[in-house]
Amino acid sequence: MLKRVVIVAVLLGVGSLGLEAQGGRGRGGQGGAAQKVTAIRAGRLIDTDTGTAAVNQIILVQGEMITDVGPNVAIPAGAEIIDLSRLTVLPGFVDTHTHEAMTYKEIPENNTYYYTYITDPTPLRAIQAASNALQLLSSGFTVVCDVGNNGLYADTALRQAIEQGWIPGPTIIPSGLIIGTTGGQFTPSPEMYKYHNIVYPEYLEANSRDEIVKAVRENLLFGAKVIKICLDCKPWGYSVDDIKLFIAEAALGGAKVNAHVQTRDGAQRAIDAGLHVISHGQQITPEQHAQMAAKGIYLASTDTPFTGYRGSAEGQKHAADQLKSAYDKGVPVTFSTDMDYWNEKMKNEKGDWLNRGDLTIAFLQTWKAAGIPAKDILKALTINGYKAADVYKDQRGPIKAGYFADIVGIQGDPLADIDALRNVQFVMKNGAVFKKNGVITIDGLLHPGPVNGFRRR
Ligand SMILES: [Zn+2]
Numbered sequence: 001m002l003k004r005v006v007i008v009a010v011l012l013g014v015g016s017l018g019l020e021a022q023g024g025r026g027r028g029g030q031g032g033a034a035q036k037v038t039a040i041r042a043g044r045l046i047d048t049d050t051g052t053a054a055v056n057q058i059i060l061v062q063g064e065m066i067t068d069v070g071p072n073v074a075i076p077a078g079a080e081i082i083d084l085s086r087l088t089v090l091p092g093f094v095d096t097h098t099h100e101a102m103t104y105k106e107i108p109e110n111n112t113y114y115y116t117y118i119t120d121p122t123p124l125r126a127i128q129a130a131s132n133a134l135q136l137l138s139s140g141f142t143v144v145c146d147v148g149n150n151g152l153y154a155d156t157a158l159r160q161a162i163e164q165g166w167i168p169g170p171t172i173i174p175s176g177l178i179i180g181t182t183g184g185q186f187t188p189s190p191e192m193y194k195y196h197n198i199v200y201p202e203y204l205e206a207n208s209r210d211e212i213v214k215a216v217r218e219n220l221l222f223g224a225k226v227i228k229i230c231l232d233c234k235p236w237g238y239s240v241d242d243i244k245l246f247i248a249e250a251a252l253g254g255a256k257v258n259a260h261v262q263t264r265d266g267a268q269r270a271i272d273a274g275l276h277v278i279s280h281g282q283q284i285t286p287e288q289h290a291q292m293a294a295k296g297i298y299l300a301s302t303d304t305p306f307t308g309y310r311g312s313a314e315g316q317k318h319a320a321d322q323l324k325s326a327y328d329k330g331v332p333v334t335f336s337t338d339m340d341y342w343n344e345k346m347k348n349e350k351g352d353w354l355n356r357g358d359l360t361i362a363f364l365q366t367w368k369a370a371g372i373p374a375k376d377i378l379k380a381l382t383i384n385g386y387k388a389a390d391v392y393k394d395q396r397g398p399i400k401a402g403y404f405a406d407i408v409g410i411q412g413d414p415l416a417d418i419d420a421l422r423n424v425q426f427v428m429k430n431g432a433v434f435k436k437n438g439v440i441t442i443d444g445l446l447h448p449g450p451v452n453g454f455r456r457r
Contacts, residue, residue: 035063037079038431040407042089045069046415048382049398051375053415059089061405064431068401082433084409084426090378091399092142092170092406092429093421094385095360097258097279097300097336100136100146100172101129101154106343113149113340114186117202122151129158132356133169138440139357140424142406143389143396144170145300147228147258147279148178149340152201156223160457164450168434168442171396171406173226173389175258176219177204179212179246180230181237185260203230212245220253223457226390231259232266243273256390258300264288271297277388279336282318286325293330298388300336301326305365309345309354320369327372334388335381337363361422374418381421405431 038061045057058073059066075081102113102125109115120128129150136144146155155174162169177200178184183193184203192198199205206215216227227250231238238246246257256276261267264283271278271291277298278284284292284299292299303323306316326333339360346354354362367377386397396404409426427435432445450456 036431037062037076038082038405039073039075039079040082040089040428041085042087042409043085044088044413045399046088046090046378047398048090048375048378051378051415053088053413056085057089059399059405059407061407061428061431064404065395066399066401066403066405069399082426082436087409087411087425088413088420089399089407089409089426090414091382091397092408092427093140093361093381094143094145094335094389095136095141095337095339096145096277096298096334096385096388097147097302097338098136098144098360099149099338099340100132100144100158100356101125101150102340103128103132103342104340111341114188117149117151120151122154122201125151126154126157129154130161130167130169133158133162133172134167134440135356135358136360137168137170137357137427137429138355138424138435139361140408140410140421140427141357141360142170142408142427142429143173143385143391145173145175145226145258145336145389147175147226149202150174153177153222156457159225160223163452163456164454165447165452165456166450168429168432168445170429171389171391173391174224175226175228176222176224177201177215178228178230178260179204179206179215179219181205181207181234183234184230185233209242209245212242213249216246216249216253220250220255224253225255226250227255227257229257229259231261231270232263233260237266238269240269240273243269243275247273247275271295276390277334280338282322284322284326286329289326289329289331292326293332296332298332298334298384299326300334300388302336302338303363303366303370304338305363305369307362307365309343310341316366316369319366320371323366323372324370327370327376332384332387333372333380334384335363335367335377339363357424358422364418364421368418374415377418378414405429 040059042057046053060068104113104116159172180203188198204215206212258277261278261281267284279300303319304311386392407428412420414420425438
């Protein structure tokens with residue numbers, strides 16, 4: 001009994017301290033020491049907003065932040081100099097739709113994630129997510145929208161571990177559980193549904209206005225930074241008024257709403273309600289794309305390429321045609337993948353395994369098939385991504401003074417050949433070097449405690 005009282009007291013203490021420091025910014029694992037100054041010499045620096053490049057630039061980084069950028073920046077005495085004069089430097093990439101704690105497989109589950117959910121416990125999935133986060137960062141992804149199907153909050157735990165400084169990783173924008181009407185995306189048997197509550201926690205059901213409010217608040221409480229809804233996964237999906245309620249309730253917690261949309265009617269309701277991000281949307285008409293553009297609704301169309309390990313020629317053509325229509329109508333398109341599967345064919349021509357980052361950036365193939373110019377692919381992968389992920393307002397994204405130092409270096413010129421993005425040589429995240437000369441340098445980035453502060457979420 002005494003033990004229980006002590007534990008409760010400790011928990012209360014931690015809770016109240018946590019409240020005091022919400023929103024505090026950490027120090028990138030550098031403890032109380034003076035903030036390190038780094039000067040990066042960039043041979044070519046790309047402004048992905050305008051699609052232009054400048055040569056021989058200097059980027060000054062202090063602690064986690066960029067403090068100056070330009071051709072004639074004075075380098076302070078004692079600053080560490082990183083020479084990327086032979087590389088092209090650009091801001092970090094965004095995947096606006098993935099699932100880091102979900103990996104369904106051919107064997108044993110025949111690519112059916114319903115079975116993955118039954119066989120892989122959340123702690124295992126959380127460890128998979130930590131590995132995937134490292135692989136994504138290695139390929140230059142510094143912001144990742146992790147939109148559900150992550151077990152019981154493996155995604156918010158991943159964000160917390162990275163923010164607190166246990167492991168390096170991208171900035172994770174987790175949704176927590178996907179909120180849907182009865183069944184979510186599952187079609188379970190009555191016995192599994194009624195007597196084993198099988199839908200939860202892969203989905204959080206909300207069928208009425210009261211349940212919608214409760215579900216959104218529960219996700220926010222457990223660390224969600226975006227609210228993901230299954231808008232039309234069932235014929236009894238959400239109405240325009242329901243979607244507006246999601247948007248209003250999410251806004252109270254500072255979050256936007258991203259919806260899985262698979263039908264034309266569902267897309268119309270999402271557009272009418274003024275959703276922030278439509279995911280998938282493979283049935284959206286050109287007329288609806290024009291409406292999305294007028295309202296500034298972001299598209300995360302998860303454009304699966306046809307490769308030796310996944311997809312079909314018809315599937316890629318349909319995805320490319322849809323992407324082209326959205327782009328032509330002026331929709332703010334983003335780079336998104338739904339990359340949440342694995343099979344034994346995922347190897348390169350030398351026979352080495354492709355990692356989650358390689359597999360993610362490979363989605364460029366559909367963008368090329370859509371005929372979208374390289375400068376606009378770069379914008380989708382960065383600027384549009386920061387806005388869809390809603391991190392721009394937190395000073396995260398472009399390489400500008402006052403923004404977090406999330407910086408990528410590659411060989412070649414992606415404005416001439418977009419596939420240059422597949423060969424990331426250098427990655428800096430929050431001012432800390434994660435990859436150099438093509439090799440991950442994890443020394444100094446793993447910690448036995450929450451060095452950035454246990455309050456960071
Ligand atoms: Zn998805």
